Amino acid sequence: MLRAFFIALSENKSLRHFSEHSAMGQRMSRRFVAGMSVEDCLRATKEVNDLGMSVSVDNLGENVTNAEEARHSSALYQQMLDAIHSRNLNANVSLKLTHMGLDVDPELAFSITTDLVQRAAKIDNFVRVDMEGSPYTQKTLDFVERLHAQPGNAGHVGAVIQAYLKRSQEDVRRLCSRKIRIRLCKGAYKEPAEIAFQDKSEVDANYVKLMKVLLKSGTYHGIATHDETMIQATKDFARAENIPASAFEFQMLYGIRRDLQQQLVKEGYGMRVYVPFGSEWYPYFMRRLAERPANAMFVLKNLFK
Numbered sequence: 001m002l003r004a005f006f007i008a009l010s011e012n013k014s015l016r017h018f019s020e021h022s023a024m025g026q027r028m029s030r031r032f033v034a035g036m037s038v039e040d041c042l043r044a045t046k047e048v049n050d051l052g053m054s055v056s057v058d059n060l061g062e063n064v065t066n067a068e069e070a071r072h073s074s075a076l077y078q079q080m081l082d083a084i085h086s087r088n089l090n091a092n093v094s095l096k097l098t099h100m101g102l103d104v105d106p107e108l109a110f111s112i113t114t115d116l117v118q119r120a121a122k123i124d125n126f127v128r129v130d131m132e133g134s135p136y137t138q139k140t141l142d143f144v145e146r147l148h149a150q151p152g153n154a155g156h157v158g159a160v161i162q163a164y165l166k167r168s169q170e171d172v173r174r175l176c177s178r179k180i181r182i183r184l185c186k187g188a189y190k191e192p193a194e195i196a197f198q199d200k201s202e203v204d205a206n207y208v209k210l211m212k213v214l215l216k217s218g219t220y221h222g223i224a225t226h227d228e229t230m231i232q233a234t235k236d237f238a239r240a241e242n243i244p245a246s247a248f249e250f251q252m253l254y255g256i257r258r259d260l261q262q263q264l265v266k267e268g269y270g271m272r273v274y275v276p277f278g279s280e281w282y283p284y285f286m287r288r289l290a291e292r293p294a295n296a297m298f299v300l301k302n303l304f305k
Contacts, residue, residue, distance in 0.1 A: 032255040033060070034277040038076065041277035042083055044254065045091050053261060053271040055091035056128055056251070057084075060278040063098045067108055070101025074112040078119060085123045092126035094274065097140055110143060117147050121156040126181075131160035133189045134196070141171060148180050155181070162187030163207035164196045172210050176217040183222040183251060184210055208233050215243050222272060224251035226260065235269075245269045 034044035045055045057080055064070050077093055084091045102109040120127045129144050131137065144159040158181030161168050165187065175182055186203055187196070197203045211234055214221040223234050231250065238245070249270030252261050265271050
């Protein structure tokens with residue numbers, strides 16, 4: 001019930017406008033969002049790097065409405081890649097295709113994203129194309145496959161697979177056959193029962209099934225979860241199959257389970273922290289509360305400290 005409640009809030013435009021423009025709303029977001037500016041994000045990235053963890057940075061935003069907004073988003077990502085390179089930070093970038101103009105002009109979005117991936121390849125970096133709601137699943141995967149197939153791009157662009165979608169097993173099989181790097185997550189959108197598992201037990205079972213395929217594929221993937229049961233299942237499977245910790249990485253969100261992040265680093269596992277920034281933080285924030293409603297109580301307890 002709480003998950004559905006927070007997902008509904010994430011789609012409320014009036015509440016989003018109020019929250020993103022109010023001092024209290026911005027204060028609430030600080031637990032999960034590094035700040036509003038590029039410099040805020042770079043500062044947070046350095047702090048995470050100093051703790052022995054890598055980073056994936058994301059300028060929050062989606063569904064731009066014109067080409068100018070899409071090009072502005074692209075320019076900011078180019079700036080991020082250049083800053084990461086010049087400051088020798090251990091970080092890559094994550095982006096959403098609707099933030100690059102997919103709804104405005106798919107070919108413009110492809111051109112923009114191509115430029116970013118080519119820039120990342122030139123400096124030996126990486127672009128993660130995030131997954132959005134199910135209407136964008138096939139379009140996003142098609143984009144990633146086209147980008148990855150371009151000369152020089154292999155290994156420098158990857159996808160996200162959501163374990164709650166029933167199609168994900170076939171998607172994983174196809175992407176792995178092309179050696180495309182995957183971030184495996186559970187999923188944070190409201191999807192109908194026809195296409196998505198609804199029970200947590202079913203999502204968890206599919207997550208473990210997909211995780212095993214990824215670890216056996218020989219390609220470097222990200223196991224993105226805060227669920228200790230999923231983490232333990234990953235560690236147990238890797239150990240049983242003699243898969244070294246260097247063959248994959250765990251991924252977690254900025255501000256969530258910092259204790260567990262540090263524990264995994266001490267155990268010798270790779271840990272990448274997803275660090276978002278920007279003024280359009282509200283939908284992201286609400287989806288984090290939907291994934292783990294206990295986060296809402298944490299935010300309220302710390303709001304006035």
